[in-house]
Amino acid sequence: xxxxxxxxxxxxxxxxxxxxxxxxxxxxxxxxxxxxxxxxxxxxxxxxxxxxxxxxxxxxxxxxxxxxxxxxxxxxxxxxxxxxxxxxxxxxxxxxxxxxxxxxxxxxxxxxxxxxxxxxxxxxxxxxxxxxxxxxxxxxxxxxxxxxxxxxxxxxxxxxxxxxxxxxxxxxxxxxxxxxxxxxxxxxxxxxxxxxxxxxxxxxxxxxxxxxxxxxxxxxxxxxxxxxxxxxxxxxxxxxxxxxxxxxxxxxxxxxxxxxxxxxxxxxxxxxxxxxxxxxxxxxxxxxxxxxxxxxxxxxxxxxxxxxxxxxxxxxxxxxxxxxxxxxxxxxxxxxxxxxxxxxxxxxxxxxxxxxxxxxxxxxxxxxxxxxxxxxxxxxxxxxxxxxxxxxxxxxxxxxxxxxxxxxxxxxxxxxxxxxxxxxxxxxxxxxxxxxxxxxxxxxxxxxxxxxxxxxxxxxxxxxxxxxxxxxxxxxxxxxxxxxxxxxxxxxxxxxxxxxxxxxxxxxxxxxxxxxxxxxxxxxxxxxxxxxxxxxxxxxxxxxxxxxxxxxxxxxxxxxxxxxxxxxxxxxxxxxxxxxxxxxxxxxxxxxxxxxxxxxxxxxxxxxxxxxxxxxxxxxxxxxxxxxxxxxxxxxxxxxxxxxxxxxxxxxxxxxxxxxxxxxxxxxxxxxxxxxxxxxxxxxxxxxxxxxxxxxxxxxxxxxxxxxxxxxxxxx
Amino acid sequence: xxxxxxxxxxxxxxxxxxxxxxxxxxxxxxxxxxxxxxxxxxxxxxxxxxxxxxxxxxxxxxxxxxxxxxxxxxxxxxxxxxxxxxxxxxxxxxxxxxxxxxxxxxxxxxxxxxxxxxxxxxxxxxxxxxxxxxxxxxxxxxxxxxxxxxxxxxxxxxxxxxxxxxxxxxxxxxxxxxxxxxxxxxxxxxxxxxxxxxxxxxxxxxxxxxxxxxxxxxxxxxxxxxxxxxxxxxxxxxxxxxxxxxxxxxxxxxxxxxxxxxxxxxxxxxxxxxxx
Numbered sequence: 001x002x003x004x005x006x007x008x009x010x011x012x013x014x015x016x017x018x019x020x021x022x023x024x025x026x027x028x029x030x031x032x033x034x035x036x037x038x039x040x041x042x043x044x045x046x047x048x049x050x051x052x053x054x055x056x057x058x059x060x061x062x063x064x065x066x067x068x069x070x071x072x073x074x075x076x077x078x079x080x081x082x083x084x085x086x087x088x089x090x091x092x093x094x095x096x097x098x099x100x101x102x103x104x105x106x107x108x109x110x111x112x113x114x115x116x117x118x119x120x121x122x123x124x125x126x127x128x129x130x131x132x133x134x135x136x137x138x139x140x141x142x143x144x145x146x147x148x149x150x151x152x153x154x155x156x157x158x159x160x161x162x163x164x165x166x167x168x169x170x171x172x173x174x175x176x177x178x179x180x181x182x183x184x185x186x187x188x189x190x191x192x193x194x195x196x197x198x199x200x201x202x203x204x205x206x207x208x209x210x211x212x213x214x215x216x217x218x219x220x221x222x223x224x225x226x227x228x229x230x231x232x233x234x235x236x237x238x239x240x241x242x243x244x245x246x247x248x249x250x251x252x253x254x255x256x257x258x259x260x261x262x263x264x265x266x267x268x269x270x271x272x273x274x275x276x277x278x279x280x281x282x283x284x285x286x287x288x289x290x291x292x293x294x295x296x297x298x299x300x301x302x303x304x305x306x307x308x309x310x311x312x313x314x315x316x317x318x319x320x321x322x323x324x325x326x327x328x329x330x331x332x333x334x335x336x337x338x339x340x341x342x343x344x345x346x347x348x349x350x351x352x353x354x355x356x357x358x359x360x361x362x363x364x365x366x367x368x369x370x371x372x373x374x375x376x377x378x379x380x381x382x383x384x385x386x387x388x389x390x391x392x393x394x395x396x397x398x399x400x401x402x403x404x405x406x407x408x409x410x411x412x413x414x415x416x417x418x419x420x421x422x423x424x425x426x427x428x429x430x431x432x433x434x435x436x437x438x439x440x441x442x443x444x445x446x447x448x449x450x451x452x453x454x455x456x457x458x459x460x461x462x463x464x465x466x467x468x469x470x471x472x473x474x475x476x477x478x479x480x481x482x483x484x485x486x487x488x489x490x491x492x493x494x495x496x497x498x499x500x501x502x503x504x505x506x507x508x509x510x511x512x513x514x515x516x517x518x519x520x521x522x523x524x525x526x527x528x529x530x531x532x533x534x535x536x537x538x539x540x541x542x543x544x545x546x547x548x549x550x551x552x553x554x555x556x557x558x559x560x561x562x563x564x565x566x567x568x569x570x571x572x573x574x575x576x577x578x579x580x581x582x583x584x585x586x587x588x589x590x591x592x593x594x595x596x597x598x599x600x601x602x603x604x605x606x607x608x609x610x611x612x613x614x615x616x617x618x619x620x621x622x623x624x625x626x627x628x629x630x631x632x633x634x635x636x637x638x639x640x641x642x643x644x645x646x647x648x649x650x651x652x653x654x655x656x657x658x659x660x661x662x663x664x665x666x667x668x669x670x671x672x673x674x675x676x677x678x679x680x681x682x683x684x685x686x687x688x689x690x691x692x693x694x695x696x697x698x699x700x701x702x703x704x705x706x707x708x709x710x711x712x713x714x715x716x
Numbered sequence: 717x718x719x720x721x722x723x724x725x726x727x728x729x730x731x732x733x734x735x736x737x738x739x740x741x742x743x744x745x746x747x748x749x750x751x752x753x754x755x756x757x758x759x760x761x762x763x764x765x766x767x768x769x770x771x772x773x774x775x776x777x778x779x780x781x782x783x784x785x786x787x788x789x790x791x792x793x794x795x796x797x798x799x800x801x802x803x804x805x806x807x808x809x810x811x812x813x814x815x816x817x818x819x820x821x822x823x824x825x826x827x828x829x830x831x832x833x834x835x836x837x838x839x840x841x842x843x844x845x846x847x848x849x850x851x852x853x854x855x856x857x858x859x860x861x862x863x864x865x866x867x868x869x870x871x872x873x874x875x876x877x878x879x880x881x882x883x884x885x886x887x888x889x890x891x892x893x894x895x896x897x898x899x900x901x902x903x904x905x906x907x908x909x910x911x912x913x914x915x916x917x918x919x920x921x922x923x924x925x926x927x928x929x930x931x932x933x934x935x936x937x938x939x940x941x942x943x944x945x946x947x948x949x950x951x952x953x954x955x956x957x958x959x960x961x962x963x964x965x966x967x968x969x970x971x972x973x974x975x976x977x978x979x980x981x982x983x984x985x986x987x988x989x990x991x992x
Contacts, residue, residue, distance in 0.1 A: 056886055058825060077827075078723030078834060084883045087825045103777060106787035118794035120771065234782055522759045529753035533958040541959070543749050550750020557763075 006044040006076050014306050018042035019049050021273055021302075023245065028272040030297040033306035034334060035677040036313060036617065039275040040069070042306070043247050044076045046273060047088060050245065051080060057087035059244040063262065064092060065253035065283060068614050073249075089243070093258035094218065097225035098123060101216065104235050108228040115212045122215050127555065128562040129217040130158045131580055136205045137161065142440070146198045150638060154583060155413075160639040161202045165219035167645040168203075170255040170287035172226065175219070177651070178203055185644040185655035192638075199639045215562070226257045230264070246272040251297060252280035253613070255287040256647045259296045266299055274300060279334055279673045282612050285634075285642045292647060312681050314338035319345055319683070319708065320676040326704040329669035330662075334677070341712045344682035347705075355625075356393060358688035362622050363397035365684055366603055369620055376403050377600035378619035382608050382675060384630030389692060394605050406598040408606025408614065414555060414581050419548040422456025424578050425449045426527070427520060430509050432478055434575045438583065450474040457531075457538050458501050465494045469502065478513070479506040501536035519564070520574050521557035524549070555581070612674040621679045626687040626705060627697025631671075632664050668701065685709075720746065720935040722832040728875040731927075734934055735871065736950055741934075742942035743956050753955040768800050769857040772905060773840065776807055776855055780822045780841060803857060803905035810903060815853060816845035819888060828882045833931045837879040844888050852876050852900045864911045867902050876900055877915045878923045895920035 064070040070090040109117030140146040168175040179200035251274045281290025318338030348361040414420045436443040447470045455466035532539045691697045734741035743749040756762045792804040824839045841853040884893040898915040944960045951962035
């Protein structure tokens with residue numbers, strides 16, 4: 001169901017009850033149901049009704065677990081016939097926290113232990129948090145051998161160290177308890193325990209550094225808000241005067257401290273309606289607490305279960321119930337009234353030996369559905385992970401049928417964008433003294449690097465010609481003047497139209513090098529304005545390419561504002577920024593990057609997790625790579641643990657293989673149920689004997705599906 | 717599909733931009749096109765001014781929300797920014813008794829329907845008296861002091877007063893506000909100057925029609941109608957000037973986009989968190 005239809009849809013009696021549920025007197029209602037039973041539609045209609053009645057919109061707080069689903073509420077408000085059409089607070093708990101801390105900073109800064117409470121706080125992005133964490137960790141690795149027995153990329157090391165702090169804040173335990181919690185659950189070799197102690201030490205040092213320099217990462221913002229601001233009478237009065245009505249969607253995807261906040265609001269707000277997805281809690285890696293959600297929900301005065309599902313969905317859920325039972329998941333059937341043998345399930349297994357043949361089969365089936373009248377946007381291809389190889393292969397196969405692909409993906413590292421990489425190389429060319437280091441080794445720019453920079457900066461260069469030019473222009477120390485000295489054939493091969501822009505660029509960089517270094521965002525903006533947006537250069541009349549440029553400028557500006565506020569050496573900051581990004585640290589998410597709604601003419605391709613947490617829904621789903629263990633295994637995280645660092649796991653209780661096994665099964669069962677509940681018509685199952693790497697695929701999910709399909713066939 | 721869909725959110729910034737340059741409106745508010753060209757030669761100074769404006773608004777909001785004055789004073793004294801401190805001290809001399817003492821709302825967002833579209837206003841401070849008076853106060857950190865007449869004709873003035881007259885009763889929970897009892901105050905921190913702009917029923921009706929005509933004109937325009945301004949002096953401080961081929965536009969310091977950028981940044985902070 002398209003979100004825009006929320007206001008047009010005819011409501012069931014249960015949904016109407018949600019809409020008309022009391023507005024005053026401290027009334028509270030918990031609405032439960034599987035995905036697709038109409039809970040969000042009912043909440044959207046309730047919000048619309050309250051605004052239409054003339055209630056003050058800004059007194060209505062709508063809490064969503066992440067930004068994307070909030071769009072559905074906003075869209076409904078935008079077309080409402082009412083005295084006002086918005087102004088309701090549709091926010092995540094983090095955005096509420098951050099705004100609160102920023103606005104009421106003087107009330108809590110000293111109490112929270114900041115060394116300079118009289119100064120404004122600096123909120124860190126993911127990039128800047130990783131930067132500061134790296135500054136703390138790097139000397140410990142170099143001088144004290146921290147994590148020397150761990151072979152994981154730096155980005156993942158840093159993200160796990162930061163994740164531990166985030167978990168402590170979101171769950172609500174002290175950050176100094178990280179070690180005790182991880183150690184208490186560990187049942188492996190004792191010589192690994194030092195890793196946890198080192199992770200604790202890094203977290204403690206990082207927190208102390210933040211307090212000393214007024215820096216607030218995600219964890220500290222959340223902690224300051226929950227521990228200090230929510231305890232402050234001035235702020236409590238402000239919140240109580242501001243918000244009178246509460247609407248919460250996907251309560252089960254919220255984190256424990258957000259659920260505490262909701263529980264507090266239930267004690268005084270005029271009305272509250274909380275919606276909870278049965279079998280949800282997919283964001284456990286981000287701290288979601290489905291059990292806690294149920295506890296909070298039970299504080300509501302009334303409970304209402306929504307159960308209406310489309311018949312085909314019900315049968316698909318019954319099919320998934322059978323698969324889950326075969327895997328050994330303990331959850332009760334999600335759709336006891338469904339019939340697995342009546343589910344529309346098309347299997348592509350058995351005949352397909354190679355991975356690429358599997359994708360060909362998928363493309364054929366998709367093309368057939370489209371030919372029969374299904375809009376491509378109603379078809380979703382879902383895999384445990386979507387690698388670049390898979391994306392490319394799917395795009396290629398579907399291109400044969402002229403069907404485009406819309407990729408669901410989380411934030412990608414800035415360096416994955418070739419335009420950004422080319423611009424970073426230009427920055428290196430502007431600062432030859434930087435002496436970059438990767439992994440402790442000096443890094444010298446290669447001809448390929450310089451070719452990429454030239455291709456990005458100069459108009460009309462393809463990779464081959466950029467390479468020719470780089471071969472002549474680059475001798476290891478800045479770009480060479482080529483106007484007069486270049487071999488005669490160079491410009492014939494590269495193109496004479498490139499000669500002047502090249503010389504202008506070289507001369508511009510040379511002039512820049514003679515003067516004092518500028519902050520990177522300012523340098524990049526100037527370079528864009530002076531040269532690169534002008535005729536002959538790479539961004540002249542290139543709005544799409546300029547989006548990547550703008551993203552880099554914004555990233556460098558935010559980095560400078562966060563880092564330079566503490567009187568850092570600007571040269572060091574600039575150099576370290578470039579190293580950080582080239583190493584692949586993820587960029588902060590920017591407004592303009594936020595995924596746009598999928599196009600109706602494009603098939604959706606994405607990881608199961610992204611599909612579910614964005615609450616998408618399709619007529620047909622294709623589950624890819626079912627033989628892959630990726631469906632069952634969670635990412636290797638040697639320094640953190642989503643289950644142990646939760647409110648559900650007591651300190652000291654060991655996390656053994658049996659718990660791990662059970663968690664895997666239950667998580668997979670939850671994912672499969674979450675997917676099936678979001679499928680309106682039919683399910684296509686795609687697997688191959690050999691995986692992408694050529695290894696035989698014998699994943700447990702594939703085995704379970706084959707068994708269930710055989711049973712259904714016998715039954716039929 | 718319509719270029720500008722029903723329900724589109726217009727603001728004083730976007731309307732003002734449209735009136736000054738249709739192309740800039742298109743690029744900034746519809747295409748959301750980044751074009752990272754420096755707005756001014758001294759970009760550091762420009763950014764510092766934007767940041768100073770945002771901080772000042774934040775401090776004032778804190779003061780009006782009841783944060784302890786001593787704590788705020790300590791922060792101001794430690795900020796190390798003379799201009800910001802001067803603005804803050806000036807705010808301390810602002811006579812708050814000129815606004816009603818009844819209901820006072822700080823950083824209040826209001827959105828009202830306008831035809832098939834929506835109109836958004838975010839008030840620094842709006843104060844209501846029990847007897848039906850309402851006063852909007854807007855803190856300004858402009859580098860130049862405009863004339864009273866310019867401020868009265870400003871899109872912001874029309875939008876803010878119109879939105880409050882249309883939806884103020886939602887805030888007060890009482891009867892619809894009488895436009896003739898509304899007033900808008902601009903207070904300029906760098907100059908400690910105040911402009912008071914009254915409102916009337918006649919203006920309310922006229923503004924409603926003019927604003928509706930304007931948004932309908934914008935929404936009905938084909939893409940080719942969003943052309944660059946005919947006044948190239950507007951382009952000198954516009955970051956899109958190279959996209960429009962107007963790099964060499966003559967400079968007129970009175971025609972910068974600074975005020976819009978400060979307010980836009982404040983709005984954007986909110987937009988990121990989807991508050992409206």
